[in-house]
Amino acid sequence: xxxxxxxxxxxxxxxxxxxxTLAPGMLIGGYMVSRAWxxxxxxxxFDVIAESSHxxxxxxxxxxxxxxxxxxxxxxxxxxxxxAFFNKETGEGVRVFLDSEKIKAWxxxxxxxxxxxxxMEQDSEKLFSQIIEAGESLLSVQKVRVEDRFLEKKKKxxxxxxxxxxxxxxxxxxxxxxxxxxxxxxxxxx
Amino acid sequence: xxxxxxxxxxxxxxxxxxxxTLAPGMLIGGYMVSRAWxxxxxxxxFDVIAESSHxxxxxxxxxxxxxxxxxxxxxxxxxxxxxAFFNKETGEGVRVFLDSEKIKAWxxxxxxxxxxxxxMEQDSEKLFSQIIEAGESLLSVQKVRVEDRFLEKKKKxxxxxxxxxxxxxxxxxxxxxxxxxxxxxxxxxx
Numbered sequence: 013x014x015x016x017x018x019x020x021x022x023x024x025x026x027x028x029x030x031x032x033t034l035a036p037g038m039l040i041g042g043y044m045v046s047r048a049w050x051x052x053x054x055x056x057x058f059d060v061i062a063e064s065s066h067x068x069x070x071x072x073x074x075x076x077x078x079x080x081x082x083x084x085x086x087x088x089x090x091x092x093x094x095x096a097f098f099n100k101e102t103g104e105g106v107r108v109f110l111d112s113e114k115i116k117a118w119x120x121x122x123x124x125x126x127x128x129x130x131x132m133e134q135d136s137e138k139l140f141s142q143i144i145e146a147g148e149s150l151l152s153v154q155k156v157r158v159e160d161r162f163l164e165k166k167k168k169x170x171x172x173x174x175x176x177x178x179x180x181x182x183x184x185x186x187x188x189x190x191x192x193x194x195x196x197x198x199x200x201x202x
Numbered sequence: 203x204x205x206x207x208x209x210x211x212x213x214x215x216x217x218x219x220x221x222x223t224l225a226p227g228m229l230i231g232g233y234m235v236s237r238a239w240x241x242x243x244x245x246x247x248f249d250v251i252a253e254s255s256h257x258x259x260x261x262x263x264x265x266x267x268x269x270x271x272x273x274x275x276x277x278x279x280x281x282x283x284x285x286a287f288f289n290k291e292t293g294e295g296v297r298v299f300l301d302s303e304k305i306k307a308w309x310x311x312x313x314x315x316x317x318x319x320x321x322m323e324q325d326s327e328k329l330f331s332q333i334i335e336a337g338e339s340l341l342s343v344q345k346v347r348v349e350d351r352f353l354e355k356k357k358k359x360x361x362x363x364x365x366x367x368x369x370x371x372x373x374x375x376x377x378x379x380x381x382x383x384x385x386x387x388x389x390x391x392x
Contacts, residue, residue: 030263031272038271063387070271073220073263080270080277081228081260082221087270090382091372092365096389104392112364112371125371126362156389172316174302175282181302181315182281192280197253199286199346202294 015042016049016075020144023074031070036124037093039143040150041071044108047148048097051106051155056099059084061158063094063109086162093125098158100165111152118142121150205232206239206265210334213264221260226314227283229333230340231261234298237338238287241296241345246289250275251348253284253299276352283315288348290355301342308332311340 015023027038052058060078062068065087069080072095078084098105115121120138123129143150172181175190182190192198205213217228242248250268252258255277259270262285268274288295305311310328313319333340362371365380372380382388 031269032267032274041271061387063382065270065273067271070269073269073271077222079221079260079263080255081231081257081263083255084222088387090387091376091380092368092370092382094370107389109370112369127360154389155392157392159388170317178282179302180282180284180299186281190281192253192282197251197278197280198349199297199344202345202347 015046018075026074027070030074031067034140035067036121036139036143037067038071039140040093040110041068041095042075043143043148044068044095044110044151045071045075047151047153048095048106048108051108051153052097058097058105059086059100059162061085061096061098061162062087063090063092063096065089068093068095096156096158098156098162100163103157103160103163105156105158107154107156108151109154110150114150114152115146118146118150121146205236208265216264217260220264221257224330225257226311226329226333227257228261229330230283230300231258231285232265233333233338234258234285234300234341235261235265237341237343238285238296238298241298241343242287248287248295249290249352251286251288251352252277253280253282253286255279258283258285286346286348288346288352290353293347293350293353295346295348297344297346298341299344300340304340304342305336308336308340311336 018026023042024034027034031038060072062072069085069087072085073079092109094107094109096105096107115125120135120142124134124139170185173184175182175193177189177193187194208216213232214224217224221228250262252262259275259277262275263269282299284297284299286295286297305315310325310332314324314329360375363374365372365383367379367383377384
């Protein structure tokens with residue numbers, strides 16, 4: 013089993029370095045990215061939507077060129093454990109999700125995913141060995157077209173100006189003051 | 203000049219690998235993280251807020267243990283080029299921002315930041331050499347306390363159930379159906 017250019021052991025090491033621990037979601041996320049790659053044409057550029065901010069964005073960032081900071085990875089929180097790769101021109105691509113029907117066959121994965129026992133009572137070793145044994149068989153795939161809003165080439169948008177309130181630079185398109193001074197984010201100076 | 207455990211050359215290489223290119227914002231972001239570290243106590247754990255999704259999250263993810271997927275990096279888009287490191291217990295920390303007053307001394311940085319010329323007419327080589335020469339002198343620092351909402355230990359929250367609409371697992375706290383089926387994210391099956 014390969015995770016992009018990494019072996020399982022290499023991916024586990026990378027995941028620990030980047031994510032801090034090898035969480036079960038990181039390992040399943042690795043299989044999800046691998047599964048998606050197999051469905052995509054070899055040519056073309058793909059953006060990714062992660063439907064959860066837990067673990068999945070890090071698996072995507074480790075295994076693909078897509079990152080939060082380069083804009084090719086977007087997080088659209090739906091609470092579902094799913095990722096979608098799509099072609100930016102056509103909107104077409106594949107969505108891979110952890111299939112709750114398919115995990116029923118694996119008692120420890122099912123217990124972990126549906127939180128059927130407190131974490132302390134779960135068998136972590138058994139959980140990881142079930143995930144590795146099950147691998148991509150836990151997943152289902154859909155061919156999808158994403159909403160048009162993901163196709164828009166977002167320009168970084170117009171000029172920056174100085175916010176009259178905080179005196180910092182901000183995109184003038186945001187209004188008369190920056191979004192922070194409009195109330196979105198407040199700090200107390202100490 | 204060091205970027206955490208990396209030299210400038212190592213950081214540039216890492217940035218190209220992770221972000222795809224060495225964008226000016228990635229380089230400035232590296233100096234911002236380095237500057238913040240110097241203000242923080244050696245002991246303690248810090249979360250990070252990035253006020254822009256452009257470049258900054260990737261600089262943070264490369265140079266700190268904080269990532270989107272492990273939850274220690276949060277993006278709060280205000281349009282300002284700033285990051286804040288804060289102690290999760292007390293909410294106290296430092297905020298570092300690109301200071302528009304300080305960049306006035308560097309013509310090519312000023313031109314890039316305020317988009318005074320089309321990108322094609324900017325002098326990329328001069329821009330990067332000015333950024334490296336200026337380094338942390340482009341930045342200002344504030345000691346801050348963040349809003350209480352960032353201190354809440356967000357639990358991943360309660361049980362998962364099966365969405366009666368899409369049949370996928372979702373956090374039951376989100377409502378009778380998952381957020382996607384409530385209209386947040388729609389795919390067309392193809």
